[in-house]
Amino acid sequence: MLYNTDAVVVKTVRYGEHSAIVTLLTPSGLVSAMAKGALKPQSRLAAGTRLCAQGTYFLYQGHGMGDIRQVQLTASRRRLHEDIEAAAYAAYFCDLALVSTPERPHAPKAMFTQFSAVLDALELRDETPPDLLARVYEAKICSWLGASPNWERCIRCMGPLVPPAAYHMTEGGLVCGPCRRDVDRSAEFVVPERTGRLLTAFTEVDVRRLGRIQVSPPTRRSLDAILSHQLREFAGLHGKAKDVLDQIIRSLRLD
Ligand SMILES: [Zn+2]
The missing domain is CATH 2.40.50.140 (Nucleic acid-binding proteins)
Known part of the structure; x- marks a missing residue:
């Protein structure tokens, strides 16, 4: 055929x-x-x-x-082969697509259109820094693999995320301030206030229409920590691709 x-x-x-x-x-x-x-x-x-x-x-x-x-x-996509940082992100995105997408014909079309748009945005290097592009793609993969809680609700009481909210590492979601009184503090880390809203926006946004995103360094670190943990522990993606990417990006920053 x-x-x-x-x-x-x-x-x-x-x-x-x-x-x-x-x-x-x-x-x-x-x-x-x-x-x-x-x-x-x-x-x-x-x-x-x-x-x-x-x-x-x-x-x-x-x-x-x-x-x-x-x-x-x-x-x-020649630039993704010529620029070291872009190449490192491209390799990471390809690996994520490879380990998360079902074989033909079982995948939803969005897995293709959004991946293609992520590569276009990475190549154009327009308004979204590559680390935030990675967070957007990771948030979508969590959702496609059924590993996304409602990021704007407390996973314990389902209420709004009254600050100071935290990410709970064994329950895989955000916990509101009042509920945190009963939570083991060693299994959580406090997150900046916009974190839940950003995770929802990243999950839902169409990458083809991604505008400028501005996120402070502490919020970027918290999004990175949450999504890495969520992909590994709740979506079952245990690959080393993220570690490799982090090493390359760190070595580029040292120059
Ligand atoms: Zn709660």
């Missing part, structure tokens, strides 16, 4: 001397396919097998893994 689909490359692995196995994120989920001869110098498939490349992929599906026959690129 020959078919075509929009897709973004989220993983590419060398296979043999000249070929690659490519994992594509499509509007209905992940699919892996062989790109035969893609690593030969003159291959017309070469550009379509690089990480973050996007376009229309023409695939032949026989028994077993399909073959990529042709690619019409709409975005090569």
